[in-house]
Amino acid sequence: MKEFLRTKGFKMTPQRELIFRSFFELGRHVSVDELYDKVRLQDNTVGYSTVWRNLKLICRVGLAEVVNIGDGITRYDRVTNIPHGHLYCLKCKELIEFNVEQIVGMLAHKTSDYNFTPENFKIEIQGYCENCRESEVEVVEETKSDA
Amino acid sequence: MKEFLRTKGFKMTPQRELIFRSFFELGRHVSVDELYDKVRLQDNTVGYSTVWRNLKLICRVGLAEVVNIGDGITRYDRVTNIPHGHLYCLKCKELIEFNVEQIVGMLAHKTSDYNFTPENFKIEIQGYCENCRESEVEVVEETKSDA
DNA sequence: TTGAAAATGATAATCGTTTTCATTTAGCGT
DNA sequence: ACGCTAAATGAAAACGATTATCATTTTCAA
Numbered sequence: 001m002k003e004f005l006r007t008k009g010f011k012m013t014p015q016r017e018l019i020f021r022s023f024f025e026l027g028r029h030v031s032v033d034e035l036y037d038k039v040r041l042q043d044n045t046v047g048y049s050t051v052w053r054n055l056k057l058i059c060r061v062g063l064a065e066v067v068n069i070g071d072g073i074t075r076y077d078r079v080t081n082i083p084h085g086h087l088y089c090l091k092c093k094e095l096i097e098f099n100v101e102q103i104v105g106m107l108a109h110k111t112s113d114y115n116f117t118p119e120n121f122k123i124e125i126q127g128y129c130e131n132c133r134e135s136e137v138e139v140v141e142e143t144k145s146d147a
Numbered sequence: 148m149k150e151f152l153r154t155k156g157f158k159m160t161p162q163r164e165l166i167f168r169s170f171f172e173l174g175r176h177v178s179v180d181e182l183y184d185k186v187r188l189q190d191n192t193v194g195y196s197t198v199w200r201n202l203k204l205i206c207r208v209g210l211a212e213v214v215n216i217g218d219g220i221t222r223y224d225r226v227t228n229i230p231h232g233h234l235y236c237l238k239c240k241e242l243i244e245f246n247v248e249q250i251v252g253m254l255a256h257k258t259s260d261y262n263f264t265p266e267n268f269k270i271e272i273q274g275y276c277e278n279c280r281e282s283e284v285e286v287v288e289e290t291k292s293d294a
Numbered sequence: 295t296t297g298a299a300a301a302t303g304a305t306a307a308t309c310g311t312t313t314t315c316a317t318t319t320a321g322c323g324t
Numbered sequence: 325a326c327g328c329t330a331a332a333t334g335a336a337a338a339c340g341a342t343t344a345t346c347a348t349t350t351t352c353a354a
Contacts, residue, residue, distance in 0.1 A: 010332090011321070011330090011331060012321095013332060014319095015333070015334095016332080032311085045334080046334080047334035047335065048335090049336095052312080053332085054332095056312095066217055068216075070213050072309085072310070072342080074217075074310080153352095156300090157300080158299085158351050158352075160301060160302080160350070161350095162301080162303095163301080179341085179342085193302085194303035195303085195304090196302080196343085196344090197302055199342075199343080200343095203343095219311080219341070220341075221341080221342080
């Protein structure tokens with residue numbers, strides 16, 4: 001991991017190591033607060049902004065992505081390469097994971113073990129529309145120049 | 148509409164009528180600010196909180212639902228009964244609508260006119276998980292007692 | 295018409311996110 | 325090993341969207 005980060009122009013620090021490790025231990029649907037709490041159990045000197053920044057960093061290097069269920073709290077989810085979605089239970093507030101095949105099935109057959117109506121779907125796809133697909137380059141926020 | 152609201156225990160006011168009408172004229176992916184701006188063009192005495200409250204009300208009575216694309220701004224979307232999702236263009240920031248058949252096709256074939264990889268999918272489904280599906284009643288925030 | 299409940303509008307509080315900045319630290323070149 | 329420079333840290337403040345408060349006004353049923 002240290003090498004991985006170095007090739008992208010980032011340093012390794014004790015805090016960073018702890019934060020990264022804690023994030024991957026938590027694994028899924030991690031909010032800044034959750035991660036902060038976990039990190040503080042091991043080192044109660046780590047600042048909130050450090051946790052927040054490193055969570056963003058984890059995303060920036062492609063190891064996690066944002067999950068937004070619409071409750072105002074940004075969560076971060078390990079990237080698995082297996083496309084998946086979430087069922088957000090309106091009662092127990094759990095996030096349940098589905099892989100893409102399950103989702104296709106549910107969408108196609110409009111039925112599943114879970115209780116939702118078609119109106120409950122919130123599907124957000126990020127990418128490039130037909131007009132923009134040729135010129136993706138402009139979106140890059142920060143360019144880390146390396147080989 | 149006035150009757151519709153009355154049966155649910157809400158009154159009709161000039162502001163409310165203007166706000167509702169403006170929302171449905173805007174139609175899709177409406178933020179509070181956008182609606183506020185449109186409303187103020189016709190009546191510059193309407194307060195921001197009134198617009199906000201009425202937008203929530205539109206949701207509460209089931210005429211709209213929240214759309215969250217993760218940019219920190221809550222948008223509201225007319226309920227159409229036709230389940231749909233959105234492609235959020237990372238470049239031009241447009242929200243493009245898809246119906247469920249299109250989504251199924253895209254998910255199943257992992258290809259479309261739009262440029263995204265499977266990792267770009269953010270699918271959020273709200274409903275009830277297996278444990279909670281029997282007892283949906285508890286979720287209701289406000290109960291308007293009517294026939 | 296009138297009284298009770300609801301709605302309004304201005305403002306302030308809240309809360310999650312992001313920035314700032316002075317200080318510390320990592321790690322490359324020597 | 326040492327010093328230097330860029331990066332990282334932590335505390336605190338700034339920010340921005342959302343939500344609550346409250347005195348006043350308005351709706352509408354009796």
